[in-house]
Amino acid sequence: MHPSYYHKAHACIMVFDVQRKITYKNLSSWYKELREFRPEIPCCVVANKIDADMKVTQRSFTFGKKQGLPFYFVSAADGTNVVKMFRETIQRAVDYKQNPGDFMDEVMQELENFDLEKKEDNSEAEEDGLKVESPEGV
Numbered sequence: 313m314h315p316s317y318y319h320k321a322h323a324c325i326m327v328f329d330v331q332r333k334i335t336y337k338n339l340s341s342w343y344k345e346l347r348e349f350r351p352e353i354p355c356c357v358v359a360n361k362i363d364a365d366m367k368v369t370q371r372s373f374t375f376g377k378k379q380g381l382p383f384y385f386v387s388a389a390d391g392t393n394v395v396k397m398f399r400e401t402i403q404r405a406v407d408y409k410q411n412p413g414d415f416m417d418e419v420m421q422e423l424e425n426f427d428l429e430k431k432e433d434n435s436e437a438e439e440d441g442l443k444v445e446s447p448e449g450v
């Protein structure tokens with residue numbers, strides 16, 4: 313996958329198709345690649361298409377467990393666990409964004425906070441009747 317897809321990602325949802333074994337087997341190489349670019353972001357594993365054969369939910373898919381990742385049985389077709397999986401993963405993404413475990417992300421967060429503070433300062437100054445202009449007049 314092109315590295316730009318990993319840029320600034322705050323979570324990863326790894327989906328495989330329970331009807332296609334190869335998609336499960338490929339998870340480890342996808343995961344390896346992900347961790348090269350985003351070593352600390354939250355990630356989960358999703359077994360999709362359980363509606364096609366509910367018996368798969370009796371099986372154990374150990375990849376997620378081995379990596380310490382949350383695991384969900386999902387059906388995109390009938391909606392089983394879709395909302396739960398997204399809710400929990402988004403929450404983890406938000407938590408990570410606020411408190412990143414990766415040095416580069418910490419730097420990005422600091423820059424973002426700095427930008428926000430600058431914007432707040434400018435709008436407060438404008439409210440006080442002071443027009444703030446950048447040196448270039450942009």
Ligand SMILES: Nc1nc2c(ncn2[C@@H]2O[C@H](COP(=O)(O)OP(=O)(O)OP(=O)(O)O)[C@@H](O)[C@H]2O)c(=O)[nH]1
Nearest residue numbers: 327329360361362363364365386387388389390391
């Ligand atoms: N029964 C069932 N079929 C599904 C489910 N999710 C997706 N499909 C079907 O699987 C096929 C592929 O779905 P896509 O949304 O194209 O997924 P994709 O990841 O882009 O798949 P590829 O094009 O094969 O890479 C479609 O025919 C979908 O209708 C599901 O939860 N249950």
